Amino acid sequence: MKKRVYSNPVGVSRFTGLLLILPFIAGFLLFTLYPFVCSFAVGLTEYDNIRPARFVGLDNYKSMLSDDNFRKALSVTLKYAAILVPMKLAVSLMTALLLNAEICGIGVYRTALYIPSILGANLAVVIMWNYLFTSGGLVNQVLSLAGASPVGWYGDPDKAIFVVILLRLWEFGSTMIIFLAALRDIPRELYEAAKVDGCGSFRAFFAITLPQLKGVIFVNLVLQTIAALQEFNAPYMLTGGGPLKSTYTVGMLIYDEMFRYDMNAGYANAVSWVLFVLISAVVGIMFAVTRGRRRDEK
């Protein structure tokens, strides 16, 4: 067997790097691998954190099939992600395109448009959102100025989910800034060459910008999908999952089973494991599709 040569500076051992990343290795074992294994194991038991765990095999998974709450939460979560993620990507990309312009004072606009996303599902933001969307709130006042009739945002099972979606959409800053970074990395020469060839800015967008951004669009898509599928904070604070469980996500179900009812740790962990498998499957499909597309192009 040929011995691997490590390309390190003179006098540096091949274990120096290993030593430096030791915090990561320890953290991975402790805070990622351990909980994943533990979650699966607890999911096979009936456990309340007080009495010893009782092994029940796949019973938790079987009861999920007949649990209406779970089925409802699953469909709400998928619907939420399916609406939010494409909208957020589109808004972020369009804003990033505007903010990429070299005009005077652009820095002020970049900051202004980024500000909402530094606040997250902070309670102040939630309070604000509640006032905006109550029956007499700002949004309905603006709607009535436009002649529309007021909407019962929080009371209507079809509308409530949009209150949550709009909050997360309002916070498009972090996806936007990743797009902006990527836009600034596109070589100027490409656009100049296109201009010389008589290519309009509209065509340049589809011929140059979009293909160059493929990588980041994918990264943003995956990160946002993962975040959306495990949403907990926003619906928990805004709607509490209501009305009629129309905003009740799988994340909330896991929390409720664990902490609101009598510590159903076995079931909660089984559900979170299913959520993990679901997210992995969705992300896996995304990877497979893009790889397939890339192969077609070759």
Added chain:
Amino acid sequence: MTKKLPLYVILTVMAAVTLYPMLWLIGASFKSNSEIFSSAWFMPKNFDLSVYRSAWKTVTPYTMGHYFMNTFMIVVPKVILASASSVLVAYGFARFDFPLKKFFFALLMAGMFMPAIVTVMPMYLLWSKLGLLDTYVPLIAPAAFAGEGMFVFILIQFFRRVPKELDEAARIDGCGTLRALVYVLLPCIRPAVVSVAVFTFLWTMNDFLQPLIMIQSVEKYPLSLALRLSVDSTGQGYEQCKIIAMSVIGLIPSVAVFAFAQKQFVSGITAGGITG
């Protein structure tokens, strides 16, 4: 100029739409209950700053100062630990070759795509076994282990932009591995380190699920939980302006840190070539 005018108009409208709710929130902290629900205009009829004095006292047994202290006792160690550990790990990946490097890098990437919600419940069970619930340890400890793959990734991109000759020169001058990092490389990647610190600060200020699960006594509540408690313990008839004033006060640290670090922070991300 005429060509740029539409762009200014669009951007101004967008900025107005995103920022108006916040302006309205500040205005509402001076309004009576009926005024809040009757007017979309943000300006209150009259300013009475005393609402902020009573908001500071909160409706709980402690003042907002107490909750700020609690929050900072979580945030400050977290920011330091997360920045330090992420820099060390990124340095290892960016500048050294070692056994299983590719494997560990793949783990780092995979970690970025792991849903956090799966790990929360088992960690709760573990911390409760260790008797560390209702302390700040479960909230702070993970930060010491470069837990955010995203941070390490951004830092690696920055390290790669610094010419390797710089480390070599430092070595020839007798700098060891760590001294080369602190005195030579760190100044070069400062914007990225600021980004990591600011992100950690903002995310921790906003974190709700973790403290909600791990902290039980009101005395130890961070700001996010204290605000929630205030909302839950007052009814619709209560003077809403006080609750709003509390939440406005609660936003100040995040906005201040962002404003202060804004230039380095935004350039840290946009100039970083994270697309690399």
